Amino acid sequence: MEKLKLITLYADFRKDLAYIEKELERSVESTSPVIRQASLHLLRAGGKRIRPIFVILASKFGTYSLEDVAKVAVSLELVHMASLVHDDVIDDSDMRRGFETVKSRWDNRIAMYTGDFIFSRALTAMGDIEIPEVHQLFAETMLEICKGEIIQIDHQRKTNQTIRDYLRRIKRKTALLLSSSCELGALVSRTDSSIVGSLRRFGYFAGMAFQIVDDILDITSTDEKLGKPAGSDLLNGHLTLPVLYIKDDLKFKPYLERSFDGTLTEMEREEMLVYIRSSGAIQKAQAVSDVYLRKALDEIDALPEGDAKKAFKQIAAFIGKRKY
């Protein structure tokens, strides 16, 4: 049902999204067959294209030019894709969204350079936009994402983390890119500066909620819907919000340790998931997500009425309820 809702929502902007999708494909064309194949493989594995959607919607509050909007949207989606390829190397992941990862289908070296190539294409995609603030914000966003990924490595397989550590990590991992998607969309359409702040903050709060829900789904959803094993975050050594609420539980501790040292059996993984799901940790994490979502909705209220505002509201509602 949620899936349908998302498609309906996107329908209003389907033409513009289709154009962006084409530009995305065009952007990863390359004379090197390996790069082209690896990039297209990645592109076709899909994703929700939330960053392009945020760019489109935010741009609607200014003077909308599809051509410029598409450049920014392509750039941001490419940055996201590139960071996923590198994440898969770090996590040694074989599957993502039901598709083999680049590092699994090819190898780590190809994945590293495919990521580098896509990062570079992200740069050239909006290289000719003549608004200095756009380049500055884009550069700062990339930097923070990279810092976030190193922090993620620092934290990996460490059990002495706090909720504060987690929130800082997902801010850099997800919220900043969504926040910048809104802000860059607004900037490229030269939106009135009084609105830019609300859009940026909306993206940030929605991004925080989105990532928390994502981390909840990693526990509550099925392998099939996730396109990878449920509990992957734990198996990869990442402590997420629901798990932080249960990590000191004496019955849970052995599962945590075995997840982190790679000795968890398949049966134990299933037991562990059942245990977390029934522990109340999910509800606590959901409550934090709801706070962020509330804040996101408050920011939307400040925006001028129109289709874009309506769509942002629907997206916020979708994030709160999504099951995949």
Next chain:
Amino acid sequence: MEKLKLITLYADFRKDLAYIEKELERSVESTSPVIRQASLHLLRAGGKRIRPIFVILASKFGTYSLEDVAKVAVSLELVHMASLVHDDVIDDSDMRRGFETVKSRWDNRIAMYTGDFIFSRALTAMGDIEIPEVHQLFAETMLEICKGEIIQIDHQRKTNQTIRDYLRRIKRKTALLLSSSCELGALVSRTDSSIVGSLRRFGYFAGMAFQIVDDILDITSTDEKLGKPAGSDLLNGHLTLPVLYIKDDLKFKPYLERSFDGTLTEMEREEMLVYIRSSGAIQKAQAVSDVYLRKALDEIDALPEGDAKKAFKQIAAFIGKRKY
């Protein structure tokens, strides 16, 4: 003796280079201790800072502003550094310039993200330069370098390469970044467009010569001077120009095969180096380098007289004669 000459040459611009060096150190500051350590380790391992020098000299033909020149110089040196960190992952190299590599001192994952971090810092370093052409050219340069690195992987351990393959590879690996160093230096100081082309071509030709000499030195120099084993290119599966001239020699072939499959003994490595050195292949490669150097010097002739022109001539002479 050459070392002395390089230092003398750089002396005229020592103050500006020192400022750029400070900015480089500042640029890799990070709240993550691992990133800071890995980046500083890399920075302190040194290098000739040829990219910053090219930026400074090219800028001298326009309206020189050290602050802007430093931003571009820092960006380009960081791109170079980042690509080296990722190269070391690909080549599985433990030593570079006599220092442990990041991937050896830490691990491949840290090296990948340190590279990503440094790439991002390269972006922010010149993020606020308000000349659209600068961002566009920078983005295109990064893209070509990445493509070059994937081609390098494609070619690795393949013996059926041509000289044309080699020249295209080093164009992307080295010459383009030096060419862009000159062009970006010229652009940022708003140099007369009639000169920009000569500067760009000078950088390109000098870069080709520089890389060929680098590849010759990998065969003719000592482990000590190189800071890594002589013959490393071969051991890493890279065919360079001197080796291309001898690769079908029947006595050489077994060495080549054993280099590429990793079974070459230490004694055979030494025999192989002696064999290449005495084969005439070095002279042939040197002759190609000289042709590029001649072209580089021709481009310099077209430039207005002054200290910068003199310095470019000295650099060209240094490239032709360098022993390290």
